[in-house]
Amino acid sequence: MHTVKTVVRKTTLALALSVLSLPALAASTLVYCSAAAPEGFDPALYAGADTHDATAETVFNRLVRIERGGNRVVPDLAVSWTVSPDARDYTFQLRPGVKFHHTADFVPTRTLNADDVVFTFSRFIDPKHPLRGALPSVFPQIGMTSFDSNIEKIEKVDAMTVRITLKKSDTSFLNDLTWPFASVHSAEYAQKLIAENRAAELNQKPVGTGPFVFRSYQKDSAIRYAANPDYFRSKPRLDNLVFAITPDATVRVQKLLRNECQLIIQPKPTDLASLSANRDVVLRSTPALAVGYLNLNLEKVPQLKDVRVREALALAIDRKGLLSQVYLDAARPASSLVPPPAWAFDPTLKPVSQDVALARKKLAEAGLAEGFSMELWAMPVTRLTQPNGKLTAEMIQADWAKIGVKTDIKTIGWGEYIKMGRSGGYKGAMVLGTGGTTDPASFLGMMNCGGIDQVNFSRWCNKNYDALFARAKAERDPNRRAALYRQAQGILMKELPLIPLAYPNAYAAWRKTVHGYTLSADGRVNFEGVWIK
Structure with a gap:
């Protein structure tokens, strides 16, 4: 145990020095501990939230x-x-x-x-x-x-x-x-x-009009920005901004408490109580425009083409246990791909309740009474929608084993994980999540046929769904549009190309010296208008 503590201390010190070794940090420098390295600096080429925070929200x-x-x-x-x-x-x-x-x-x-x-x-x-x-x-x-x-x-x-x-x-x-x-x-x-x-x-070297000018990127360590003196909404009050890339959520909290970074988002649920009690830290939360779910690859696993099998997998999952152990009750069970803050959320849809006996019956009806085997991919990074991808996968693995579905848990680096999902290379289920805006199209659009090879990781294509979605987007009357979006949600929950798991709360924690930061339900991290005092 002493050896483990020593390694953690050395690792934490190294991370701190990697940021502090940058040119001397001015009093108006804010260090943000981000969860992952950017995939690149052209926001159109990627879907990752960390990439977009480092590009679209800054540059x-x-x-x-x-x-x-x-x-x-x-x-x-x-x-x-x-x-x-x-x-x-x-x-x-x-x-x-x-x-x-x-x-x-x-x-x-x-x-x-x-x-x-x-x-x-x-x-x-x-x-x-x-x-x-x-x-x-x-x-x-x-x-x-x-x-x-x-x-x-x-x-x-x-x-x-x-x-x-x-x-x-x-x-x-x-x-x-x-x-x-x-x-x-x-x-x-x-x-x-x-x-x-x-x-x-x-x-690699982005140029935009945003509040911060990109200066340098030390791979997998830190991104440095300087205030844009010509910014059209007035020069930022921060002279410098540093994204200190810190994949370990526990280390992010430790660095915040030591003032090695001044802001973090999505701390582990286990750290919320201590952050709330700390006199030097502000902790805020809001229901998120986000949903955690399981993608099912309908192309690579023949058994998943049968909706009865997908229903069985959904019925076998203990959502109460997931919410308790993974989210520590900082989330609610998901009933649809569209979360409650979105204006066409359908309150008549209910989360699937665990029913192991019915799940076994569904598999038997599909001719799979003895079960089958497939991969179960665990999300390798901590996110708003998936605080602990490994634990989520392990709990679902145990639930599915009760109905005879055997899974081999796998994982890979985040960039490759997304590429594999996009290409449909995984052979089974994939733990994931997504965020969007209050417009339900930002969630429902990912399941269009046109989203295959882009964001439709289930590779599900339903022409009726696409037609309904298109009608909704063309409808000028907001009430009729909402009704069409709710019908689309009903199709998804009937077909289950993915299994909604949880609607999380968004959290951010920052030092009390930080002012002007707004926690956004869409999860975007933006430092325009932020200052340190």
């Missing part, structure tokens, strides 16, 4: 955003917009005088204009776009929307006006534009890199 802006701590779509790079009566034409007036970052590699010669927006968005729909051949052209988040498939054209009306015309009406389109993939790039910077055969650096 970039979008045309519109969700108001901080609320649910309204408000201006960002666009100061205003108009929508045609049929919800097909969206015209945006851009904010004048917005400056792109000055870096060691790039000095912009102009401010933001329509060329940047057209360049950024054309990349998603034009297979001949110059970035398509230089960078990956899979955009995971877009699979949760109809952004790529529904755009008819993107036009530069004039230097400061952009019009996007859709093929079909889409009442969720403004909400889609708040997602990280819609972060606006500098066309000038991208074209410079392409001309110099350095396009890959767009994903």
Whole structure:
């Protein structure tokens, strides 16, 4: 035991020194202990929350955003917009005088204009776009929307006006534009890199208009940013921002208590009581726009094609035990893919209650009375939706063993885990979770047929579901739209291509010296307007 303690102390000291070895930290430096390294620095190429916090929420802006701590779509790079009566034409007036970052590699010669927006968005729909051949052209988040498939054209009306015309009406389109993939790039910077055969650096040395300027990345250790002196909403009150990459949730709490970092999110449920009692720490929580679930690969495991088998797996799970032991009761059982804070949550749907006898009966009806075997993949990182992926997998493994389903628990690094899910390479079930906005389309969109190879890890395709979802997005009347989204939730719970497990609470803890931070239900971490005193 003494040896283990020594190793932990040495590891913790090394982590602290890796951050403090950076150039001397000013009094207005905030260190945020993040849970994982970014997959890259182009937010459109990835779906991970840690990647988006390190890019879209720090370096970039979008045309519109969700108001901080609320649910309204408000201006960002666009100061205003108009929508045609049929919800097909969206015209945006851009904010004048917005400056792109000055870096060691790039000095912009102009401010933001329509060329940047057209360049950024054309990349998603034009297979001949110059970035398509230089960078990956899979955009995971877009699979949760109809952004790529529904755009008819993107036009530069004039230097400061952009019009996007859709093929079909889409009442969720403004909400889609708040997602990280819609972060606006500098066309000038991208074209410079392409001309110099350095396009890959767009994903390594990002340039945006956001509150913080990217300075450096020490792989798997720290990301450094400096305040953007030209930020259009006023220069941030923090001079420097550091993301100290700290995968171990226990170490993150220890570093917060020692003031080696000043803010963390999603501490382990076991640490909530001690954080709440600490006089130097603020702990906040809110019901999250998120859901933890199990993906089932309907392509690679023949038995999972039978809905009776999927029902049996859902019936066998002890959700009360999961909530107690994994979430420490800081969550509620999930009844749908859409969480309660979303405006079309269906309260008539109820969580599946454990019924082992009925589960065995379902398997027998499917001709699998003796059970079967498959893989069960454990999420390797701590997340809002899955505080302990390993324990979740172990508990579900034990539950499924009671009905004769044998599982081999596997795991892999986070980046590879997501790639495997996207490609459908896993042969069984996968512990996962997702977050979104108050618009239910941000959750339900991931199960579209078009999401396969992007965000639909179950590889389930139901044309009726897709048609219902499309009708909902085109419906202008909010009550009828909500009813259609609730019907879509009903199809998912009947078909069970994934098994909802829990609706978690979002938590953040910070030193009392930190001011102006807003805990967001969507889980995004944003330091605009934050200061230390």
